[in-house]
Amino acid sequence: MTYLDHAATTPMLAEAIAALSAELAQVGNPSSLHASGRRARKVVEESREKIAAAIGARPIEVIFTGGGTESNNLAVKGLYWAARKKDINKKRILVSAVEHHAVLDPVMWLGEHEEATVEILPVDNYGRVLPETLRKAFEKNPHDVALVSVMWANNEVGTIQPIAELVKIAHEYKTVFHSDAVQAVGCLEVHFQNTGLDALTFTGHKVGGPQGVGALIAKRDLELTPLLHGGGQERDVRSGTLDAPAIAGFAAAITTAVSQRVARANRLSLLRKDLIQKVQENVPDAVLNGDPENRLPGNVHFSFKGCEGDALLMLLDAQGIECSTGSACSAGIPQPSHVLIAMGKDETTARSSLRFSFGSTSTHDDVDSVIQVLPAIVERAKRAGKTMVKK
Amino acid sequence: MTKKVVAAMSGGVDSSVAAARLVDQGYDVVGVHLALAKVKGHAGGKGCCTLDDARDARRVADRLGIAFYIWDVSEEFQQEVIENFISEYAQGRTPNPCVRCNEKIKFQAVLERSLALGFDAVATGHYAQIFETPNGPTLHRAIDNKKDQSYVLSVLNQEQLSHTILPLGNSVKPDIRKEAEERGLITAAKPDSHDICFIPDGDTAGFLHNKLGQEPGKIVDVETGEELGKHDGVFEFTIGQRKGLHLEKPRPDRSPRYVVGTDTKSKTVMVGLASMLRVDVVTATNLIWCGPTPDSQFDCTAQVRAHSNALKAKAFHKDGNLTVEFLEPLNGLAPGQTITLYDNTRVIGSGTVVTTSRS
Numbered sequence: 001m002t003y004l005d006h007a008a009t010t011p012m013l014a015e016a017i018a019a020l021s022a023e024l025a026q027v028g029n030p031s032s033l034h035a036s037g038r039r040a041r042k043v044v045e046e047s048r049e050k051i052a053a054a055i056g057a058r059p060i061e062v063i064f065t066g067g068g069t070e071s072n073n074l075a076v077k078g079l080y081w082a083a084r085k086k087d088i089n090k091k092r093i094l095v096s097a098v099e100h101h102a103v104l105d106p107v108m109w110l111g112e113h114e115e116a117t118v119e120i121l122p123v124d125n126y127g128r129v130l131p132e133t134l135r136k137a138f139e140k141n142p143h144d145v146a147l148v149s150v151m152w153a154n155n156e157v158g159t160i161q162p163i164a165e166l167v168k169i170a171h172e173y174k175t176v177f178h179s180d181a182v183q184a185v186g187c188l189e190v191h192f193q194n195t196g197l198d199a200l201t202f203t204g205h206k207v208g209g210p211q212g213v214g215a216l217i218a219k220r221d222l223e224l225t226p227l228l229h230g231g232g233q234e235r236d237v238r239s240g241t242l243d244a245p246a247i248a249g250f251a252a253a254i255t256t257a258v259s260q261r262v263a264r265a266n267r268l269s270l271l272r273k274d275l276i277q278k279v280q281e282n283v284p285d286a287v288l289n290g291d292p293e294n295r296l297p298g299n300v301h302f303s304f305k306g307c308e309g310d311a312l313l314m315l316l317d318a319q320g321i322e323c324s325t326g327s328a329c330s331a332g333i334p335q336p337s338h339v340l341i342a343m344g345k346d347e348t349t350a351r352s353s354l355r356f357s358f359g360s361t362s363t364h365d366d367v368d369s370v371i372q373v374l375p376a377i378v379e380r381a382k383r384a385g386k387t388m389v390k391k
Numbered sequence: 392m393t394k395k396v397v398a399a400m401s402g403g404v405d406s407s408v409a410a411a412r413l414v415d416q417g418y419d420v421v422g423v424h425l426a427l428a429k430v431k432g433h434a435g436g437k438g439c440c441t442l443d444d445a446r447d448a449r450r451v452a453d454r455l456g457i458a459f460y461i462w463d464v465s466e467e468f469q470q471e472v473i474e475n476f477i478s479e480y481a482q483g484r485t486p487n488p489c490v491r492c493n494e495k496i497k498f499q500a501v502l503e504r505s506l507a508l509g510f511d512a513v514a515t516g517h518y519a520q521i522f523e524t525p526n527g528p529t530l531h532r533a534i535d536n537k538k539d540q541s542y543v544l545s546v547l548n549q550e551q552l553s554h555t556i557l558p559l560g561n562s563v564k565p566d567i568r569k570e571a572e573e574r575g576l577i578t579a580a581k582p583d584s585h586d587i588c589f590i591p592d593g594d595t596a597g598f599l600h601n602k603l604g605q606e607p608g609k610i611v612d613v614e615t616g617e618e619l620g621k622h623d624g625v626f627e628f629t630i631g632q633r634k635g636l637h638l639e640k641p642r643p644d645r646s647p648r649y650v651v652g653t654d655t656k657s658k659t660v661m662v663g664l665a666s667m668l669r670v671d672v673v674t675a676t677n678l679i680w681c682g683p684t685p686d687s688q689f690d691c692t693a694q695v696r697a698h699s700n701a702l703k704a705k706a707f708h709k710d711g712n713l714t715v716e717f718l719e720p721l722n723g724l725a726p727g728q729t730i731t732l733y734d735n736t737r738v739i740g741s742g743t744v745v746t747t748s749r750s
């Protein structure tokens with residue numbers, strides 16, 4: 001099997017499995033005051049410190065959550081409500097057009113239910129938010145923005161955003177900035193304090209940790225209205241018994257991933273280069289999407305003229321090659337990707353796309369396996385595409 | 392080479408067992424759920440278009456250990472089935488959307504796509520049988536008379552039939568449920584769907600009003616021309632209909648009156664006595680032969696609804712036009728309906744009714 005969907009989820013690292021398994025055999029609620037509780041608490045706090053060190057934050061800034069989706073919801077809603085509590089006029093949310101649904105949907109929800117004015121920041125052909133775009137959005141009204149949320153790197157096309165510059169502009173207007181760095185952490189250098197971000201999302205299962213655990217890094221003095229009320233375990237911002245085994249696995253994974261980051265990124269970008277080059281040689285009308293240079297090291301994203309991404313995915317799946325159209329939805333009914341549409345692609349092109357994403361277990365053999373079958377599969381999908389053309 | 396088959400899995404018990412049987416028979420099976428209606432949202436509706444059904448189908452595929460995908464054919468379905476349904480009604484005809492869906496979606500768009508993708512056949516959970524003969528495949532009724540669906544498949548030509556597998560045609564429905572249970576399929580106890588899938592509440596008139604608006608007109612006695620009432624749209628009425636007329640004046644002899652005709656131009660609904668519903672001769676177009684092309688004149692039985700009796704008839708065809716003379720009494724047939732011709736259990740072919748008359 002050729003697994004080229006590491007952007008969806010990537011295998012757990014051995015260090016993470018060891019840490020998680022060891023903790024599974026233990027008893028103790030980190031909030032309990034007795035010895036077992038203290039032991040569990042120690043595991044959680046040591047994990048917090050490791051994660052903080054790996055991401056350039058202080059331990060107190062780490063809020064554990066149930067994953068990237070929860071972190072994004074907490075950031076977007078929590079920052080919006082907190083901003084409005086202080087100033088009722090702060091209703092505008094500036095958000096990039098290429099965000100993951102875990103950011104876009106809570107933003108839209110705030111628009112529908114909480115009087116937010118949603119302003120979608122357009123992107124260029126590579127999917128980048130240009131700094132002047134953000135500046136213009138502020139200049140319209142410098143005083144009504146509740147928060148800005150722009151992802152660090154895009155999960156579909158891999159494009160990296162000019163985060164540092166964008167943060168600087170938001171801060172000129174004294175506005176908080178959140179970034180979804182789920183795809184960036186472990187692949188790119190992500191240092192929370194150096195970028196000046198106010199809040200940052202990341203998740204365990206994209207860095208070789210378990211699924212269902214993540215963190216929101218939030219500046220100590222950042223005001224966040226909680227989503228989950230209860231025991232107040234995490235700074236009173238997030239309630240719920242902490243999942244000590246998952247957190248231990250998460251910490252082990254990110255520590256390993258960050259310490260090996262440069263070597264792995266170099267290795268993945270060579271695989272990326274290899275696959276891009278060979279796809280272009282073997283399928284000359286395939287079009288690479290996203291920033292050709294400044295992209296996630298493991299991301300390859302192509303549009304295949306005249307094909308449906310779903311047909312390609314199915315045919316590759318039948319050959320044991322696993323990739324993604326980049327836009328899964330709950331029922332598996334394909335929607336054209338909002339990311340590609342925002343980048344100026346038409347619907348047909350958007351539907352003709354495939355994402356291959358490399359990770360820790362990937363090798364050049366994976367590239368060769370793809371290339372061995374891809375040209376014939378593209379031909380076949382083209383024929384099938386013609387049958388679906390409206391009569 | 393193992394044959395590669397797309398098993399269309401609606402999420403109901405029939406298509407679940409059909410897929411399971413194919414796996415047992417050694418085919419290389421991929422399960423495909425057809426997303427027919429654009430449903431952004433959640434459970435609730437019944438019929439064949441909900442997320443719940445997709446989930447059930449996927450769970451059956453898991454159980455069978457086969458790959459599973461959802462194919463979005465909602466645009467084709469919208470154009471070819473729903474729009475067609477509306478425009479047929481707007482023109483005073485009575486279409487059968489399931490027949491249309493089989494003709495244009497399942498065994499055209501989906502079959503063509505499957506073949507192009509390298510599959511050999513499409514399989515469904517319909518109750519009908521296909522037999523190979525020296526003259527090519529032929530379509531027959533299912534052995535379960537009550538469930539027989541050969542009528543809604545009578546739009547498949549031999550080319551389509553040669554790429555179609557119907558694993559349930561030699562079984563009776565109670566056995567299929569039992570089999571689903573024995574196989575541990577979660578769809579075993581699901582109720583059958585009866586409604587038109589894109590009108591899950593069964594309110595066809597309401598659906599058409601929603602699409603076509605109000606088109607008020609008169610209800611008149613076809614013999615006297617006397618106005619007997621008003622209506623909100625000719626499309627609410629089908630020939631043979633008795634209910635929902637709300638006539639102001641009963642006949643002096645109290646005998647019931649039926650819709651005997653509609654005129655979309657003058658927006659008039661004509662009503663008359665049951666005797667006026669009798670049909671002796673039918674003409675049809677859109678002829679499709681499900682087996683070898685028959686002689687220009689032949690004896691047959693003819694069926695005009697999914698679950699009505701087949702009646703003795705004589706058929707004539709020339710240049711794609713069909714005339715059927717009924718030898719047994721037939722009441723109430725509307726233009727737009729599908730007329731299917733049988734030779735005993737074998738489906739000869741079908742057409743779409745254009746005119747009906749009494750001799």
Ligand SMILES: Cc1ncc(COP(=O)(O)O)c(C=O)c1O
Binds near residue numbers: 007068102
């Ligand atoms: C950019 C981005 N944000 C958020 C998420 C959601 O994270 P999680 O799966 O941990 O909820 C993902 C992954 O699916 C992602 O790629």
